[in-house]
Amino acid sequence: MKTMSNDEFAKRMMLLAKPASEFKPSAYYDADGDCIEFLAKPDPFYEERVDDLVTVYYSQKTGEVIGSLLKGVSKLARRLAQKLPGFLITIQDGRIRLEHLFLAGMWLQKSEPQAIDLLAYKKLAEIAERTSVDVSAELCAAA
Amino acid sequence: MANIRSVMPALQQPTAIFEGLRRDEHEDRRAPGWYCYCSKPPCSFDESGEERPPYPGQVFLVSVNREKVACNWPWARADKADEGLPENYEARFERRAL
Structure with missing residues (x-):
C-alpha cells in the first residue's frame, strides 16, 4: 500500500467532497459511536455540548444552529420504546423523522432543562x- | 470537510489530550478508550479549502476511538481561563492525559 502524505490525503479528501452548491441537509448514523450526525448547512461550524444527548453545531459564519450530534441513540430508542410506546407510530417505511427524535429526547430529560438547552x-x-x-430506524435500533 | 487538514497537526502537536468522555445517564459508547486531542491551529480552512485565520476564542478538537481512528474534528469554544483548552473540559472528560 502506498503511503500518502498529509497534504496528499487532504487534497484527495477535498476532491471527494461535494461543492457547497450540491449540499443537501442530511443525517448519518455512526454505529461505532452510536450517534447521529445532522448537518443542515455546509458552513464551517463549532460545537457546543448541550447535555449528554445533544451537541449543537453553530455556523462559524452566522452563529446560527446548523446541525448536531445526537449521542447514545440505541439507548434513547430503547427508553422511547419503554416510556413513550406511541413513539413507534412516528416510524414510517423504516425511517424516523429527525425532529421526532429531538422532541422525544427533550421530553425524556429527567432533570429540569435549562432554558437555553430547551x-x-x-x-x-x-x-x-x-x-x-x-434516518433509518433499523440502523439506530429503533424499529 | 476542509478541517481535515488540521487533524494531523493536532495529533502531532496537541495543547492537551483528554481521556474518556464523562459517563452519564445515556452511557456513551465513546466513553472508554476514546481520546480527545486539543490544539490551537495557526489557521482554519473555509469550505473551498482556502486558508483563513484561526477562529478566535476556539480550539480544534480531534476525537480518536479505541482503534486509533480519528472520528470527528470540530472547533469548539475555548476555556475562558486557558485558551488552549476546551470550555468545560473538567466536566466533559474523565482525565487529562497530557
Whole structure:
C-alpha cells in the first residue's frame, strides 16, 4: 500500500467532497459511536455540548444552529420504546423523522432543562422539520 | 470537510489530550478508550479549502476511538481561563492525559 502524505490525503479528501452548491441537509448514523450526525448547512461550524444527548453545531459564519450530534441513540430508542410506546407510530417505511427524535429526547430529560438547552432542542427540531431529514430506524435500533 | 487538514497537526502537536468522555445517564459508547486531542491551529480552512485565520476564542478538537481512528474534528469554544483548552473540559472528560 502506498503511503500518502498529509497534504496528499487532504487534497484527495477535498476532491471527494461535494461543492457547497450540491449540499443537501442530511443525517448519518455512526454505529461505532452510536450517534447521529445532522448537518443542515455546509458552513464551517463549532460545537457546543448541550447535555449528554445533544451537541449543537453553530455556523462559524452566522452563529446560527446548523446541525448536531445526537449521542447514545440505541439507548434513547430503547427508553422511547419503554416510556413513550406511541413513539413507534412516528416510524414510517423504516425511517424516523429527525425532529421526532429531538422532541422525544427533550421530553425524556429527567432533570429540569435549562432554558437555553430547551431553545437548542426546539431549534434543532424546527430545522430538522424544515429540511425533512430522516434516518433509518433499523440502523439506530429503533424499529 | 476542509478541517481535515488540521487533524494531523493536532495529533502531532496537541495543547492537551483528554481521556474518556464523562459517563452519564445515556452511557456513551465513546466513553472508554476514546481520546480527545486539543490544539490551537495557526489557521482554519473555509469550505473551498482556502486558508483563513484561526477562529478566535476556539480550539480544534480531534476525537480518536479505541482503534486509533480519528472520528470527528470540530472547533469548539475555548476555556475562558486557558485558551488552549476546551470550555468545560473538567466536566466533559474523565482525565487529562497530557
